[in-house]
Amino acid sequence: MASLRLSSVLVTGSNRGLGLEFIRQLLQLPHPPQMLFATCRNPSGAQELQKLAAQHSNVRILPLDQLKGLGLNLLINNAGRAFSDSIHTESEENMHVLYQIHVSSNLKICQTFLPLLKKAAQTGPQDALSCSRAAIINMSSTAGSISELLGWELGPCLSYRCSKAALNMLTRCLGLALKKEGILCVAIHPGWVQTDMGTSSTFKPPLKKEESVQGMLKVFSTLSEENSGGFYSWEGKTLSW
Template sequence: MCDLSCFSVLITGANRGLGLEFVRQLLQLSKPPQMLFATCRNPSKAQELQKLKAQHSNVQILSLDVESIISIQEASVFVKDQLKGLGLNLLINNAGNAIANTIYSESEESMHLLYQIHVVGNLKMSQIFLPLLKEAAQRGPQDSLSCNRAAIINISSSAGSITEVLGWEYGHCLSYRCSKAALNMLTRCQALALKEEGILCTALHPGWVQTDMGNSSAFVTTLKKEESVQGMLRVLSTLSEEHSGGFYSWEGKALSW
């Protein structure tokens, strides 16, 4: 049972995989978001997303490239205008990429690209959308942190856990691992800085899911995106102040950094 009940949600990378599944399942909640902003780089090519928008008036699709500050700023202006002072309750930083280079073949270009997406992009998302998150936090209950009040959720990975190094035997994926480890630190810093603003910040590991990106390695997974997102939404509905700055699996298990 998922008790998540957010007025407004924004998801990056919503054109496929986990992002698209987040949109689908949020719409199926007993209390779906009244404003659901599904973002991706090329909305015109996001056919499945466009079908959902045609069926649900609360879905807004907009162009957003996390590699571009200008794109993020333009999206924030649109979202602010739509929210009309009510604020953004939940920001899910889902957009990501993986490059299957080894420690011997890893390139400067790949390292820069994945740090730009997973670290710099998520940092800029939180900075630029912060005024809208603060508006939501100020309107919500003042004695607790929750995703229903205001939250930043960073989709990370146990592949970036220095303790676990998930799936090393199936692929080094160095730029992916290093950038996700840096994202975990960003999450900790965000939680420390934004606690007094009433904003919860948590990192989630979705599992190794059957998606285009998840199937790009030799690692064989049986976890379906539907199951992963269902679990993550259940976790989001239970997060509180004690979880802010933490790292959790799609099943709610606390993970090692």
């Protein structure tokens, strides 16, 4: 596989699950990022993340003023949450909460770091879009695919599905709008993964987080201009909206 060469990466929701595994595996790349920003709502309570930061000087649980004008190569919008409610029990509050987490907050994060992504795009290779140049990865799900509706028989999760469908549209729009800026943007489905959020008392997901993140990083290394605004699985398969 092609090698990712990233000067700087920011991962949201990195205190546990897929976000924490992204931090671990990014540190193990042949060319690990010079600056790896790990963000979460409560850094002081993220013990595993704090251990990684203590062991690796390139991990920062800090504001992005540490970039020193280099720009941001890769933004991974990973933070997420889910409720298991059905059409009969879903609340307006839950719908608002998940739209805020998966759509509004992701848009705000993209807007906030857009100047740094643009700077990376301008100073990196100019011939093609790639994750090594400047990219936004939105963590989506085929649970939000209108045609596939992953796991419907296992649980409606109405607010989760609706917010992920909206995130897919946001990704499509970002891909179209930012391509001319040299910034790649895609949505990726990590699979049904064994995380605190993905595991219930009744069902055990088939995919380990280590396998999912390894697959996603491999996909990241292959993404190019033709993938901008697309929706892909952790294995690199094109998914339907």
